[in-house]
Amino acid sequence: MGNIDERGKLVRTFEMRRFVTEDVYENRFVRHVVEDVSRRLFALRDEEARVLMRELNAAKQLTPFLRSAGRLGHASAEPTAVLVRDPLYRAVYEIWTSMGHDRAHQASAGAPPAHRTGGRSRQVQSTGWGSS
Numbered sequence: 001m002g003n004i005d006e007r008g009k010l011v012r013t014f015e016m017r018r019f020v021t022e023d024v025y026e027n028r029f030v031r032h033v034v035e036d037v038s039r040r041l042f043a044l045r046d047e048e049a050r051v052l053m054r055e056l057n058a059a060k061q062l063t064p065f066l067r068s069a070g071r072l073g074h075a076s077a078e079p080t081a082v083l084v085r086d087p088l089y090r091a092v093y094e095i096w097t098s099m100g101h102d103r104a105h106q107a108s109a110g111a112p113p114a115h116r117t118g119g120r121s122r123q124v125q126s127t128g129w130g131s132s
Contacts, residue, residue, distance in 0.1 A: 026082045026089055027069035033096045034060065040099075075101070 003011050038056060041049045060066065075096075083093045 022065040022068050023070050025072075025076070026080060027066060028072040029075065029083065029096075030063075030089070030092050031066045031069045032072035032075075033092050034066065036099065037095070 005011050034056065038053065041053045041056065079093055083089045
């Protein structure tokens with residue numbers, strides 16, 4: 001009878017825990033773009049690049065949540081709603097496309113839905129463990 005045994009007792013129960021994570025696709029994407037820009041600036045080795053690198057490093061100090069974002073495996077073939085609608089994420093996406101990255105050449109990767117909180121994207125994830 002499903003999850004109830006012949007005595008009317010539960011056979012399996014699930015414990016659900018929710019947690020907030022900043023390790024979502026959009027933050028991984030931002031981290032990827034920041035690292036790409038950093039590499040390009042470092043390679044230029046001129047005074048203007050050094051000034052821009054200092055500004056970028058100062059901005060990174062204001063975004064500690066990016067350190068908890070994982071690496072981007074592959075960029076989606078199409079931008080997510082957050083990358084298009086949120087002005088800050090859209091600015092990063094436009095920088096990425098202006099650097100010559102063409103969406104048609106990117107591998108498709110599923111991006112989980114996320115919502116914006118406090119200047120960054122967060123996602124609530126649930127984990128459940130079964131016990132007999």
